[in-house]
Amino acid sequence: MRIVALLAFVLLASAAGAQDGPFLFDVLLKPSYRAAWDKLMQELKPTPAWLVQFARNFDGVAGPMKPATVEGKAYELYFVCKPHDCAANKFEVMFEGAYKRAYGLLVSDGGAPSFYGNPTPAMQEALTQALKG
Secondary structure, three states: OOOHHHHHHHHHHHHHHHHHEHHHHHHHOHHHHHHHHHHHHHHHHOOOHHHHHHHHHOOOOOOEHHHHHHEOOOEEEEEEEOOOOOOOEEHHHHHHHOOOEEEEEEEEEOOOEEEEEOOHHHHHHHHHHHOOO
């Protein structure tokens, strides 16, 4: 009986994990996402060292994609944060459904959040809510 219960738990846990979207490091392997990311990174000057490190080798803490709808358009929200200091150093990135543009919100060293990519006020609100959540 214990083996059956354990097997059921493992299958349920696997199914729950399969429902998670891709991670930022997964989608950055795709040229359209990477191009939008690279364009956004050009705006982040100076770019925090932990974010530069993530862009090079995907070494960072990241979560699965969260879908968002802003002003009737579909977006994908991702985050990455500094290892061992996620609360004070986090970057939220939102890709357009067509993956042609990316928008970001950076919190560095616990300071005030900064927006990148010229997001609309509604996009800023979605990024801010993602940062809190």
